Amino acid sequence: MTQVNRYLEDKAMDHIDHALGRPVDPRAETHRNYFYVIGETDLRREMASSPHWQSDGKTREGEYFSVTAEGRAALAAHLKAVGDKHRRWVVSYAGYQMEVVAISRAKARYSKWLDISDVNDSLSFGQFQRNSKVRLA
Numbered sequence: 001m002t003q004v005n006r007y008l009e010d011k012a013m014d015h016i017d018h019a020l021g022r023p024v025d026p027r028a029e030t031h032r033n034y035f036y037v038i039g040e041t042d043l044r045r046e047m048a049s050s051p052h053w054q055s056d057g058k059t060r061e062g063e064y065f066s067v068t069a070e071g072r073a074a075l076a077a078h079l080k081a082v083g084d085k086h087r088r089w090v091v092s093y094a095g096y097q098m099e100v101v102a103i104s105r106a107k108a109r110y111s112k113w114l115d116i117s118d119v120n121d122s123l124s125f126g127q128f129q130r131n132s133k134v135r136l137a
């Protein structure tokens with residue numbers, strides 16, 4: 001998982017974040033990169049004139065846009081400026097390496113324990129904590 005559940009107050013940056021699928025690192029390859037705008041709106045005109053967006057085609061009703069490398073860099077700088085703490089972590093347990101997005105080592109460990117305890121209800125958090133390791137990805 002490399003997506004983050006977040007909302008950015010800066011609407012322009014939030015649109016870029018949304019178009020990229022809210023990635024942990026917007027500079028990395030993302031599973032999505034599009035934003036569709038319907039109608040002749042201010043948003044459509046702003047995107048068409050912004051170096052953060054490029055047009056990927058028009059339909060009768062609207063226009064598709066994708067985020068440029070400059071837009072990705074701007075989002076990365078914005079996330080750093082607002083202090084976004086989401087990071088990719090790797091939790092190791094029972095020979096498995098599991099990636100998770102969290103804001104701290106402790107939250108990464110707890111998140112993976114919740115996933116595992118769904119299928120192994122006899123595993124206490126204490127047991128998991130003693131037998132697992134967490135590192136930045």
